[in-house]
Amino acid sequence: MGPIQSMNAESVETLVIGGGITGACFFHVAARRGREVLLVERGDFASGTSQASGMMIWGGLLYLKNLEFKLVRKFSRSRDRLLARRPDQADVRRIVFLPLLRGGRPGWFVWAGLQLYRALSNFRRGPVLPSPCTAEELGFRGGRFARGWSYEEGFLRSSDALFCLDWLVGSGRFERALNHTLIASLTWDGQARLFHVVLRDSITGRERKVEARRVVNCAGPWADSVNKEWGVSTSTRHHHSKGVYLLLPNAGGEQALAMEMEHEGDALCWVPWGPVAMWGPTETDITHPDEGRATAEDVDFLLERLNRNSARRWTRDDILNVRVGTRPLALPPGRKVSYSLDLSRRAILEEHPEIPWSTAFGGKLSGALDFAILMHERIHGDKIRPNGFPVAPPRARPTTRENFGGMSLVDPAWCRDHEACRTLEDYLRRRTNAGQWIAHGGIGRSREHLGDLARIASILHPDDLDGAKADLDSYIQAQDDFRRSWNHG
Ligand SMILES: Cc1cc2nc3c(=O)[nH]c(=O)nc-3n(C[C@H](O)[C@H](O)[C@H](O)COP(=O)(O)OP(=O)(O)OC[C@H]3O[C@@H](n4cnc5c(N)ncnc54)[C@H](O)[C@@H]3O)c2cc1C
Structure with missing residues (x-):
């Protein structure tokens, strides 16, 4: 002790x-x-x-499959409340999804499902419209998909x-x-x-x-x-389900896509997020959350599904980062x-x-x-009237361009003093998106950002050279181990 x-x-x-x-x-x-x-x-x-979600604030479209109308109505109401805030106060923004259909369900059925989804949110979201573009125009293989309809969801502005x-x-x-x-x-x-x-x-x-x-x-x-x-x-109790996303360079625009897959009628999503696009997620049952690690098989699965549908070929070398998390699902x-x-x-x-x-x-x-x-x-035992709870707006945070080649990021000293940012990983992963948007957890493909990391570590551990070095070493070690775990050793 x-x-x-x-x-x-x-x-x-x-x-x-x-x-x-x-x-x-x-x-x-x-x-x-x-x-x-x-x-x-x-x-x-x-x-x-x-820190590992798909960052959607959504109504739960997929849960209509299990006829969970009450739950979808509830999630939709929460989403719509967050989306109704003034744009300068909002941490959730509108995102328009285009479903690309593989023919697993008839087109009219998907259209009716989307209309029902919108009706369950009391028509607060925009109309369901024919998709304005084809799969080819979005960089995917046209022959594999039929055009769908666009619908609106919420997506986090900064990060989960x-x-x-x-x-x-x-x-x-x-x-x-x-x-x-x-x-x-x-x-x-x-x-x-x-x-x-x-x-x-x-x-x-x-x-x-x-x-x-x-x-x-x-x-x-x-x-x-x-x-x-x-x-x-x-x-x-909980049932545990692992989910993995690949973070890839986002060459093509702001359009989010939900793609119908062959397996059990599931969908995989392509969601632009700043300079990257998230591709996934997987859904794998695990018995304990500590087993929720990304493996080479998860990455192979996602790359294979992407290459089956994409107009270009993606390889492991394209992957900037991988996100993995365990869904806690209530098991009555x-x-x-x-x-x-x-x-x-x-x-x-x-x-x-x-x-x-x-x-x-x-x-x-x-x-x-x-x-x-x-x-x-x-x-x-404290009753709160419906819709009676005001939501605090996200705060303005001072930024600096001192690191990562001039990328505008919240000031590490400010994070240390005001947001309990105590380690390099806290800063790179959860006070900024640098550890997700820059390859290899912010280290860089050729380890070109090691100097930035050392500088940030010294700010987070002022007057403690040994502490800063230990933090830097352990961050690099953890990132290298993580990359090895999904990158075939
Ligand atoms: C791949 C994936 C995609 C998802 N996409 C979405 C989405 O788009 N939209 C959506 O709404 N949801 C999504 N989810 C679900 C959502 O992310 C999770 O349900 C939610 O984040 C769970 O939050 P939580 O607070 O219950 O658990 P956690 O975020 O895991 O928090 C639990 C915390 O408890 C801490 N802890 C554990 N043990 C102890 C202890 N002994 N003492 C102190 N602390 C402890 C942990 O360190 C952890 O920080 C997704 C999930 C996954 C995996």
Whole structure:
């Protein structure tokens, strides 16, 4: 055990475990409603699945396949609320998708599905229109696809990780959200009806004692492991599904495409995001979230599907970066899964019958605020009127052009001082998109950005040369290992 800063335990009403989108939104709602909340995240905020998504704030078109009208209506309403904000305040923007159809479903059926989808959002989204361009015009093989219809969705302006951070910062109590913090011990005192918790900062080793009246487990795909570790049993569990995207140079415009594939009627998407395009995602069942690593097979699958449909040939050398995450899918008791896309994306809050411990199962970026409001109402007994929760706008962040050949990026010193940016990976991956948009996690194809990385590390660790070097070395090692894992060794 490291040194304990103070023997006096700090009292909190609610301890939130996990700083992904579910924990961040819940923290935001509870803090803005005046609750004493403390959030602990063992890595950086959004360092789990919430940094690896497709970044769509969508109504859940695919879930119509399972006749989940209520869920689609709910997600659509959340999306439309975020899209209705003034453009200068919005962290979600409109995106128009063109479905390219392989003939798996008749054209009239797809058209009717899209009309129903729009109707479920009370026609708040733009009309379903015949696709303005052909597959060939978009760089894909015309003979393989029929023209579809365009429809509107929401897409995050900056990134999923920043969307998540904005909820935490916008809560007004950001100092109560602790990243790089582990739970060293946790015990329930039935007499005092308190959890005694020791938290340890994994970078400084400092410890602090906390007494919490309740715990809310928002550890996403790791929620079951957290429950197991602290002896909490639940009837709901998670089913885990791995999803991989390739990040490729985006040569061709702003058009997002949803392409019907042969397998089980699924679709793969081509979504422009700044200078890159995201291609994916895969959907593979795994038994534990720690198995959620990108493999050579995942990359082969995505390249093969792309080359089958693209007018040009793509190879491993084109890949700038790979994103991988584990979907936490709520598995109610008795529910069996044969194929994870058949499983509802509904979020479930389960409260323990004897101790004040709640667990969030499932949950998505889309609809995260609504789920957080529901959690807050159930856990804190505080009713919020429908549509009555104002959303804090994303903040302006000072930028610099000092690194990466003049790319405009948020100032690392500012991130260090105002956004708890503590490591190079925090900065490259989750305070900026440099680690995603520049090859090899920002290192560069020929390692040409090592100097930029060293400079940023020295800013993040002022007066600590050894700390800056250790951070740089471990970042490079992690990126090299990651690349080897999907690049045939
Ligand atoms: C490939 C892919 C594409 C997707 N696309 C979309 C999309 O387009 N739109 C959409 O709405 N959703 C999408 N999703 C789903 C969405 O990304 C996830 O459902 C959502 O991010 C889950 O958020 P979470 O907060 O529950 O989990 P996470 O983001 O994983 O957060 C859980 C956090 O808990 C932390 N944690 C774990 N154990 C502990 C512990 N012991 N102590 C402290 N902290 C701990 C983790 O480090 C992690 O940061 C996608 C998912 C995938 C995988």
